[in-house]
Amino acid sequence: MEIFLGLVIILALAAALFLRRTGRAEQAQTGVPIDARVVYSDTGAWQRVEKPLFSRRYRLTGKPDYIVQDETDAMIPIEVKPNRTAPQPRHSDTLQLMAYGILVEEKFGARLEYGLLKYRDQVFEITFTEELRAELFKVLEEMRAARHADNVPRSHDDPLKCKYCGYREECEERLA
Numbered sequence: 001m002e003i004f005l006g007l008v009i010i011l012a013l014a015a016a017l018f019l020r021r022t023g024r025a026e027q028a029q030t031g032v033p034i035d036a037r038v039v040y041s042d043t044g045a046w047q048r049v050e051k052p053l054f055s056r057r058y059r060l061t062g063k064p065d066y067i068v069q070d071e072t073d074a075m076i077p078i079e080v081k082p083n084r085t086a087p088q089p090r091h092s093d094t095l096q097l098m099a100y101g102i103l104v105e106e107k108f109g110a111r112l113e114y115g116l117l118k119y120r121d122q123v124f125e126i127t128f129t130e131e132l133r134a135e136l137f138k139v140l141e142e143m144r145a146a147r148h149a150d151n152v153p154r155s156h157d158d159p160l161k162c163k164y165c166g167y168r169e170e171c172e173e174r175l176a
């Protein structure tokens with residue numbers, strides 16, 4: 001009986017070690033800093049899918065892929081674009097991350113300094129400057145105003161965006 005119990009304990013320890021190592025390997029693949037604690041996850045790798053964050057004040061909702069806390073307990077939203085490669089972050093991705101930053105601030109009541117944007121081969125640190133915040137609020141205002149407009153002109157010159165857009169069949173301004 002003692003031998004059996006010893007075997008069970010050894011197996012349990014081995015399983016715990018394996019799970020810990022697997023978790024760290026997954027964390028490394030996403031580009032999430034290893035010493036950061038993942039507190040929120042929207043990917044299969046981390047299993048639990050949380051509800052979208054919502055800000056009544058800004059009438060904004062969305063789900064970052066992760067929220068982690070660094071060693072100073074600061075919250076860091078992370079957006080992962082696993083298929084994207086670019087020498088610099090796309091501006092639309094930067095604004096999306098800023099929006100998540102605002103949502104995390106609203107939820108946890110603390111001002112955020114920056115977020116991380118993970119492309120296939122790189123991780124960009126995006127500082128949440130006053131200019132970026134102001135630009136996001138301006139874009140949100142414009143979007144709200146556009147909702148009541150009969151027609152809204154295309155706001156970009158990116159054929160790729162149109163190629164994967166769900167409205168491309170009906171859109172007269174599509175580029176691809």
Ligand code: SF4
Pocket residue numbers: 154155161162163165166167168171172173174175
């Ligand atoms: S197809 Fe039209 S709505 Fe879609 S991204 Fe292109 S311009 Fe915008």
